[in-house]
Amino acid sequence: xxxxxxxxxxxxxxxxxxxxxxxxxxxxxxxxxxxxxSKSLKIPGFRKGKIPKKIIDTKVGQDYxxxxxxxxxxxxxxxxxxxxxxxxxxxxxxxKIGEIKKEKPLKFEAKVLVEPEVVLKxxxxxxxxxRVARVGKKEIQSQIERLRNQFAKLEEDKSNIIKNESVxxxxxxxxxxxxxxxxxxxxxxxLQVGSGFLFGEKEKELIGMKIGDEKQIGxxxxxxxxxxxxxxxxxxxxxxxxxxxxxxxxxxNDEFAKMVGGFKNxxxxxxxxxxxxxxxxxxxIESLNRVKILEELVKSNPIDIPEVMIENQGRRLIxxxxxxxxxxxxxxxxxxxxxxxxxxxxxxxxKDRAELEIRHRLILDAIAEKENIKVSDKEIDVExxxxxxxxxxxxxxVYNYYSEGIGKIDLRLELRRKKTLNFLINNAKIV
Numbered sequence: 001x002x003x004x005x006x007x008x009x010x011x012x013x014x015x016x017x018x019x020x021x022x023x024x025x026x027x028x029x030x031x032x033x034x035x036x037x038s039k040s041l042k043i044p045g046f047r048k049g050k051i052p053k054k055i056i057d058t059k060v061g062q063d064y065x066x067x068x069x070x071x072x073x074x075x076x077x078x079x080x081x082x083x084x085x086x087x088x089x090x091x092x093x094x095x096k097i098g099e100i101k102k103e104k105p106l107k108f109e110a111k112v113l114v115e116p117e118v119v120l121k122x123x124x125x126x127x128x129x130x131r132v133a134r135v136g137k138k139e140i141q142s143q144i145e146r147l148r149n150q151f152a153k154l155e156e157d158k159s160n161i162i163k164n165e166s167v168x169x170x171x172x173x174x175x176x177x178x179x180x181x182x183x184x185x186x187x188x189x190x191l192q193v194g195s196g197f198l199f200g201e202k203e204k205e206l207i208g209m210k211i212g213d214e215k216q217i218g219x220x221x222x223x224x225x226x227x228x229x230x231x232x233x234x235x236x237x238x239x240x241x242x243x244x245x246x247x248x249x250x251x252x253n254d255e256f257a258k259m260v261g262g263f264k265n266x267x268x269x270x271x272x273x274x275x276x277x278x279x280x281x282x283x284x285i286e287s288l289n290r291v292k293i294l295e296e297l298v299k300s301n302p303i304d305i306p307e308v309m310i311e312n313q314g315r316r317l318i319x320x321x322x323x324x325x326x327x328x329x330x331x332x333x334x335x336x337x338x339x340x341x342x343x344x345x346x347x348x349x350x351k352d353r354a355e356l357e358i359r360h361r362l363i364l365d366a367i368a369e370k371e372n373i374k375v376s377d378k379e380i381d382v383e384x385x386x387x388x389x390x391x392x393x394x395x396x397x398v399y400n401y402y403s404e405g406i407g408k409i410d411l412r413l414e415l416r417r418k419k420t421l422n423f424l425i426n427n428a429k430i431v
Contacts, residue, residue: 001025004105005081013116013306019081021106026069033069066100078110088115090309113306118366122300128289128428133281135274143273144252147260152247162209162244164194169243175236184230188242199237206239214240228340286425293424297363298356305358313354314347321350364417373423375415380408383415 004020038051043059046052056065074095082089091113098107154167162168168191174184191198193206202217209215217237225231250256257269322332336342367373384402391398401407 003077003081003084005085007085007087010111012304014111014113015087017081017085017087017110017112019077019108019110021077021108023103023105026073026106029069029073030065032072033065037065037068062102063100070097070100070106074108077106077108081110087112089113090115090306090312113308115309115362116303116305118301118303118362120301120363120366120370123297123363123367123424124427126293126296126424126428127431128292128425130430131285131288133278133285135277135281139277140270140273143277144269148249148252148256149247151256151260152249154245155248157244157246160210160244162193162206162241164204164207165247166193166207167191167245167247168193168206168241169245171240171242173238174230175238176230176233181230181235184227184235192247206241209241211241211244214238228338231340289425289428290421293421293428294360297424298359301363303359303362305355305362309358310351310355313358314351317350317354317357318346361417364420365413367424368416368420371420371423373416373420375412375419379415380411383411384408 001022001024003022003025006018008016008018010016034053034056035049037056037060039049041048041051041056041059043051043055046055074097078093078095089112093110093112096109096111098109100106157163157166170189170191171187172185172189174181189198191203193203196203199205199217199219202219205215205217215238217239218234219237220234221227221230221232223232250259252266254265257263257266261269261272263269263272318332325331325335332346336346381403384399387402388395388399402411
């Protein structure tokens with residue numbers, strides 16, 4: 001049974017809903033309230049669950065029964081009226097209930113902040129730079145060289161002298177202010193000299209050393225170094241060389257192609273990398289186009305967003321971040337300590353991100369409405385199955401979440417925004 005609802009704009013981004021609940025509906029909630037009170041009240045001479053309505057009215061008053069019914073049902077009616085009127089609240093409502101009379105409809109008013117109205121200006125014909133996903137021979141060769149290194153064999157270097165690209169087994173101890181830093185020290189560590197992975201440019205100082213040689217290397221770390229424990233400090237590394245090896249790279253031929261991936265021949269391997277590189281470049285071009293489209297939409301379609309909307313979204317983003325850290329066995333406090341940040345910096349960053357996300361969402365939703373862009377149940381089902389395929393033992397639960405209720409609503413909106421972005425790219429001006 002539908003509610004009788006009207007919406008009136010009372011000020012900027014705020015509306016007043018007048019809601020009338022048919023007596024037949026509210027009557028059912030009143031009956032439930034009587035049943036609940038009959039089971040909870042203690043009245044001499046009456047068993048719980050068997051107390052007549054008249055006795056309950058005498059004991060607590062009919063107004064109290066109505067209040068109990070409202071406590072259980074008011075928000076239900078509010079959300080039903082929100083769905084029926086299609087308003088989009090962004091904060092908790094201020095609800096004022098009218099006089100409640102037996103056998104009369106329940107009436108209430110709800111004042112609530114809603115999403116700002118988007119007045120679309122320019123969104124078609126956005127200029128995008130023409131980009132072509134070309135793949136050069138050097139790019140393919142680079143991938144093959146990477147494979148050669150992965151399948152390389154290590155052999156003892158009989159020259160016993162470290163050269164660039166030699167692979168050495170070594171021990172090293174890290175000292176800062178003559179104090180040993182165990183977490184930055186290592187034993188039996190295998191390093192390819194010149195990779196820059198461990199000592200950066202200083203690895204060149206290992207060239208010319210022999211097995212058994214020892215050396216000290218000093219490294220001054222910048223203030224913004226990722227490891228805050230040694231950031232801005234000078235470390236002295238005591239190094240001892242234990243073994244020197246050289247890489248023996250496999251020859252690039254048809255046998256190599258079969259060994260690394262079961263390809264029929266070398267041409268098939270090269271074709272595979274050409275397609276993979278091209279695919280990656282196309283995805284990168286699409287990503288750049290989406291970023292450009294969103295930037296231009298924000299510039300061309302200004303929106304005055306209520307502060308509470310940004311704050312709520314910012315809190316949601318931070319909570320999601322905290323939950324992800326906890327899943328990884330960490331915490332927000334640990335993250336802030338390691339990255340040398342405080343909560344104010346984090347909140348500012350997420351607040352800026354929240355505002356941008358809201359602008360993107362509001363504009364894309366407005367365009368989707370205007371262009372009548374829709375998402376079918378079949379498209380939702382396909383995406384729900386794709387998402388759930390990554391959930392292993394919880395696959396069915398994830399699929400069910402995205403196939404009904406709020407999960408399905410959110411997924412439909414997300415897919416519609418993606419389709420809207422594709423629509424804008426297809427209607428862009430390539431220059």
